[in-house]
Amino acid sequence: MTEHTTKVKEETLFGKEKNPSNIQPLKLTMDSKIKFRCHPGVSCFTACCGGIKIVLTPYDILMLTKRLGIPAHELLHKYTLPTYLEKTDMPGVMIKMREEDNKCPFVTPEGCTVYTDRPSACRYYPVGMADFHEGGTRDAEGNELESNEEKFFFLVKEDYCKGHEEDKEWTVREWRADQGVDVRDDMNREWLRLVMRRKSFGHQATLSEQAKRMFFMASTDLETFRRFIFESSFLDTYIVDEETLDKIREDDVELMHFSFKYLASSLFGTQTMDLREDKVKEKIKQMKEQQDEAVINAVKDYENMKNEMLNVKE
Ligand code: SF4
Numbered sequence: 001m002t003e004h005t006t007k008v009k010e011e012t013l014f015g016k017e018k019n020p021s022n023i024q025p026l027k028l029t030m031d032s033k034i035k036f037r038c039h040p041g042v043s044c045f046t047a048c049c050g051g052i053k054i055v056l057t058p059y060d061i062l063m064l065t066k067r068l069g070i071p072a073h074e075l076l077h078k079y080t081l082p083t084y085l086e087k088t089d090m091p092g093v094m095i096k097m098r099e100e101d102n103k104c105p106f107v108t109p110e111g112c113t114v115y116t117d118r119p120s121a122c123r124y125y126p127v128g129m130a131d132f133h134e135g136g137t138r139d140a141e142g143n144e145l146e147s148n149e150e151k152f153f154f155l156v157k158e159d160y161c162k163g164h165e166e167d168k169e170w171t172v173r174e175w176r177a178d179q180g181v182d183v184r185d186d187m188n189r190e191w192l193r194l195v196m197r198r199k200s201f202g203h204q205a206t207l208s209e210q211a212k213r214m215f216f217m218a219s220t221d222l223e224t225f226r227r228f229i230f231e232s233s234f235l236d237t238y239i240v241d242e243e244t245l246d247k248i249r250e251d252d253v254e255l256m257h258f259s260f261k262y263l264a265s266s267l268f269g270t271q272t273m274d275l276r277e278d279k280v281k282e283k284i285k286q287m288k289e290q291q292d293e294a295v296i297n298a299v300k301d302y303e304n305m306k307n308e309m310l311n312v313k314e
């Protein structure tokens with residue numbers, strides 16, 4: 001085991017390295033040129049696949065389950081550990097390194113055994129992306145009208161990575177296309193926004209345990225989320241058109257995007273889902289009745305207590 005594989009590097013959802021000394025102090029754009037090539041001939045081949053925190057996005061999990069031909073719960077159990085996302089209280093998972101050598105369970109001396117379906121974080125390396133999503137304009141319901149996103153890239157250069165000494169030169173755009181990062185960005189964007197929205201709330205706002213469990217379930221196990229939609233009272237509460245229902249019944253990627261809309265609506269109250277008004281009214285009535293009952297019981301308790309006290313005095 002080499003020295004660098006023994007220390008845990010922190011690769012975040014956005015592919016940012018925690019140790020700032022490894023980040024080149026230069027803002028890159030899509031057209032900036034970088035010199036880098038990773039291939040089985042480099043002396044450090046697979047050195048970066050150990051001692052690292054690789055957080056999985058819902059799309060990463062979906063692709064890995066398809067690749068390995070196993071259900072999500074088995075993937076989570078065998079290959080992941082629980083973690084929190086971006087220093088929030090949002091639960092997620094990261095790849096569990098092998099106990100014997102602290103390396104990724106998918107790496108062999110010949111390389112990554114799930115290469116074409118490797119997680120997003122593995123694809124970003126060594127080009128990190130900073131994606132600031134602050135301010136912007138929202139309507140009264142919190143829906144975004146105008147985005148204030150600023151995106152730039154940076155290069156992560158670690159001594160052990162010999163890919164930087166290779167002759168291949170390309171633009172960040174070409175590199176990203178080659179690594180399939182653009183597709184992953186499209187797939188991960190809305191989910192990352194949920195996490196960043198939670199992060200921007202800080203600790204002032206609390207998220208119920210039930211909400212956290214729902215976020216975890218929808219983010220990690222689409223099959224269970226599908227059952228939740230079709231086998232619970234979900235469709236009594238939300239209006240979902242037939243076309244969407246047909247799509248999410250069959251298509252996992254459609255279901256994943258639908259889950260992001262649902263989570264935005266249920267966790268942050270965005271108007272991304274239509275509620276059945278009659279059901280909402282019924283629910284409010286039920287809650288009011290329960291409240292009324294609680295008040296009546298409290299008054300009864302108080303009366304009983306008062307009578308007991310009066311009896312004692314007498
Ligand atoms: S998934 Fe593949 S590329 Fe990513 S760390 Fe594991 S072996 Fe390396």
Ligand code: SF4
Nearest residue numbers: 038044046048161163
């Ligand atoms: S060149 Fe860099 S990215 Fe490629 S295997 Fe070596 S350390 Fe990993």
